[in-house]
Amino acid sequence: MPTIHTIETKSLGDRSYLVHDGDVAFVIDPQRDIERVLKLATDEGVRIEAIFETHIHNDYVTGGYALAQQVGAKYYVNGDDDVSFERTPIADKDVIDVGSMKVQALLTPGHTFTHLSYALLDDAEPVVFTGGSLLYGATGRPDLLGKEHAEALARHQHASAHRLASELPDETQIMPTHGFGSFCSATPTTGDSSTIGLEKKQNPALTQGEEEYVEALLAGLDVFPAYYAHMGPANASGPDASDLSPVHRADKQELRARLEAGEWLVDLRTRTAFAAGHAPGTYNIGLDGQFSTYLGWLIPWGTPVTLLGESEEQVAEAQREMTLIGIDRAAASATGGPSDWTDDELGTLTRATFADLAQVKHHREVVILDTRRKQEWDESHIEGAVHIPLHDILKRMDEVPDGELWVHCAGGYRASIASSILQAAGKTVVHVDDSFDEQARAAGLTLV
Template sequence: MDVTVIDTPQLGDRSYLIHDGQVGLVIDAQRDIDRVETLLDQAGVQLTHVAETHIHNDYITGGLILAQKHGAAYLVNAADDVSFERTLIADGQTVQVGELSVKAVATPGHTHHHLSFVVEHGEEQAVFSGGSVLYGSVGRTDLLGPEHTEGLTHDQWASARRLAAEAKEQAALYPTHGFGSFCSSGPATGANESTLGEQFEVNHVYTDDDEEHFVTELIANLSAYPNYYVHMGPANAAGPTEPNLEVPDSLDAAQLKARLEAGEWVVDLRNRVAYSSSHLKGTISFEYGNGGSFTTFLGWVFPYDRQLTLVGSREDVENAIRDLSRIGIDNPDAALGEDPEKLAPGATVSSYPRVGWSEVLTDRPDQETILDVRRTEEYETSHIAGAVHIPLHELITRMDEVPAGRLWVHCGSGYRSGVAASLLERAGKDPVHIDAMFDEAADAGLPMDS
């Protein structure tokens, strides 16, 4: 059995190509399927099956279009209510993929109809657990609504034990989530590989023998997840199309200026240092290439009913189009270039201060607000004394709560505070971007509360 990991670090997820050297199966494909097709060509493998562990809530699947393009069977739980044709599969059913035996195991918890797949090739065995058992944790159980959360959390505890009964301890474990995805509900270990047996020793779903305690603790520690998740399940149930990954023709200066004047969503992809020093007023700073921050936080705050325009280098725009297609933000417009003066002559070019913690201590008058835009659980763990707290993902809807006067904005690393500073300026506020690690604030002399 050959297992190829298809990593999508921008979302913290993994897809898998599993084959016997001749024919293969793909599990939980991302929407940009050209990556999968390249691997199929390199391996010289025919794709005969595509499978979903569940109807995904954190990305748009490429499974349907991949199966259609290759004439492969598309394995989706028979209990899932979807609008497309698929090959029905249910708990306990086994499918032969060349020399591979693929068994579906019902593991509800992350969703009601979640499946894991136990794949065997001779004596070799692997478990593809989707959003069930992750490395050190399990998939979160609150994505289908609060009325389902407690029941699904009990299901998740039981499903982990079902997997333990269905597979060998030495079976390699391949989850879809848990590599930074907000679909993880607990303290993922950061491991890149594991076995089912290793999880018996390190994963709280196995080490906690008290089901009620596990359920209570998991629910108590669930935190906010991106707003764009609400769009993913319905899109996946409807049957996503193949994305258009082409870079569109660049807007001219007049078109770009008109969009800025109309208050449209124009996102500047340059790094936050360049943005703070010079940018077209009305743009929003989402630095491209900062791990998973770009896709996650743009998707978290972007209103899906609006047209998006990307501003930046051709390379950054091209990469951003691919990343955003994975969360259903399709066909953005683009203005190619990195010089604000040349992109829209006559438009207002602006800037705002960018500082570190030392400047906060020496240059900030006592009456000026420190605004913390981290998530609630981060703030509750530790925060600067007297800071006003509005999470980035709530900032647009709570702009009327932002204090008057100059605002010294920080987050955990400087990325989210850069986004927040641009949103504040766009709303007519006066921001100072604190581009520094929060963990260094106390050592720099900032007074802290917890």
Template sequence: MDVVVIETPQLGDRSYLVHDGSVALVIDPQRDIDRVEAAATAADVRITHVAETHLHNDYVTGGLVLAEKHGAVYVVNAADHVSFARTPVADGDVFSVGRLSVRVVATPGHTHTHLAYVVRDAADDGGTEAVFSGGSLLYGSVGRTDLVAPGDTEALAHAQYSSVRRLADSAHPEAALYPTHGFGSFCSIGPASHQDSSTLAEQSAHNHALTDPSEEHFVAELLANITAYPAYYAHMSPLNSAGPAPVNLDVPESVEPAELARRLRSGEWVVDLRHRIAFAEDHLEGSVAFEYGNGSNFTSYLGWVIPWNQPLTLLGTHDDVEKAIRDLARIGIESPDAAVGPSPEKLAPGASRSSYPHGDWSLLLRERAQDDVVLDVRRPDEFEASHVQDAVNVPVYELLGRMTELPESRTWVHCATGYRASLAASLLDRAGRDVVLIDARFKDAAGAGIELVP
């Protein structure tokens, strides 16, 4: 048995190509299936089966399209309500992929109908096994349980506690563990570790979900660690239940300068992909900053901050626009327009431009006036742990709806690293506010002389 890992660090997820040297099973493929197909070609194997661990909440699946394109069996839980043909499976079912035996294990918790797959190489005398756990057992923790409905969260947390124990007992302790979430995904919760690989035995020794002897304590701890998740999640499960269609990842023809200027004047969403400092120093008035160079944050925060299903125009180099189109397709934002070029003046000559000051914590110490506002756009749990004295907390994903709560005075905006602050600063600038971007790490604030509480 060979397992090829297909990383999607932009969403903190992994997909897997599992094969016997001839035929392959694909587990939890992302929307851009060409990466899976390239892995299959490199391994010289044929895709015969595609399986989902659950109806995903954080991305649009490529499973249906991949299965139909390759004439593969599409394995989905029989209990899931879907609008397409699939091969329904349930707990205890076993199917073969070449010499590989695949056993289905019900693992409710992340969702009600979540499944895991235990794959065994029948030709191996030692019975080599691998466990594909989706959003159940992760490295160091488990998948979050609050994505289905608020009223189901606690019951699913109890189910998660039982499921991971059942899953840990379903294969040999030395079986390799391959989760879908837990690599920066908002679908994980608790003390997820940053390791690249693990086994059931290692998780049994160190994962709090398996070491905590008290189910009540585990559930209370899990619920206490729940934080906000991207707003676009609400649209993923319905899209996956309906059966996503193929997606076009081509870069469109560049928007004409006059049309781009019109979109800016009319208030459409125009997203500048350049570095946040380049944006602060010179940008098209009305555009917003979503730095693409920090790709691990781009997709989640754009889908979280910009209202769903709105016309979208990307500004940037061909390479950045091409990558951004692929990333956005994974969360159901399809075929955005684009203006491709190196700088704002080339994309819309004559259009109004804007800028705002930026600096580190020392700038705040030197130039903050008495009536100025310090705006912290981190999550509430980050703010509660420690924050600047007298700062106001409005998470970046709530800023559009709460901007009127802020005083009209000059606003110094910061976050943990500068990325979220740059999004917020651009939104404030777009609204005509007097803003200063603090492009600095929060952990450096105290050392710079900033008074923090508690």
């Protein structure tokens, strides 16, 4: 049985795979920071002979082309994909020999029109790499190529799920690329592993008829990050590997000049550390959450970014994360703490709980600002709250009410980002760093 290694990219909610027979290997959907794949292959003592892309990704920049160039592997991309680089075209039902392993391409449109899944043909322990098609209890979203294609792709997705279920044994292990927090998933996924047999029991694409599935899928689609618009074109051009060389170090004077020029200075520390003290005007997008997702979603594309971290390692990690979504280089960096980044009086941010909010509402008038997404708001929200999702904060700043803002999300991370942006704009902010589902109602707040 071939050995399968999963390579997690938690900040984007994705997985890549390296599979080998002890001598040669193939890779499924590698991320742009190919050093992780190369190190794993070296540690395993195998050579990479093939790289397979399930689709032209919309949520990250691929490392497939760069990896193939570096190791001299064949780069398999659907022959019907419109790309500007040389690849080895592959089509439905093609079987590729990689060492002693056999990999069969299966056309599974839905997430895209040309999406492929790859079945590892092994009678003992069959596996299928499903990319953005069949996920754990869900499927890939069908609207990333435009709303005008969503219904057609949703119908394709239903048919593709049934194809996999009918052609592969129930014991086949499913190994998707998306679905671990990625916004490429149409709905939340279930569990951390699955099989075709289990999906037949739990996946709406396999338990519902086509019309019911399509109607529910399209009705339930939520927003997706703005940077997705740039990923398809980048991947179709054959992107280079991540440039992880150190970026320019800036002193206090340069940091001030960059801030005054309208550039983004991003504080990578935890929201707790940011609240205790930060350089005024900086934004807090902590590395302990979905840093690259929210940076890419919020920033006006092309705006220079300076990274502020506690250590060079923290800056390097943020730099790596940025390259995965096509922000190739930070403009500058600085390390240490806020007193190393500014001579101004440090800013602080008041943190509170939902219990605190319930108490203060009895004593003075405050504005409750809910920064969750629309689907979350529609499910339940605090009576009287104002709703502006995090991803809309910058473009809807003129809609933010005056007064004391108590800003919350579902758990605190997004609210910290929003609070830092609002505070930099001169607003009076309290960051509600608490669990909405567990504590809002328990605190006595009225939910509607």
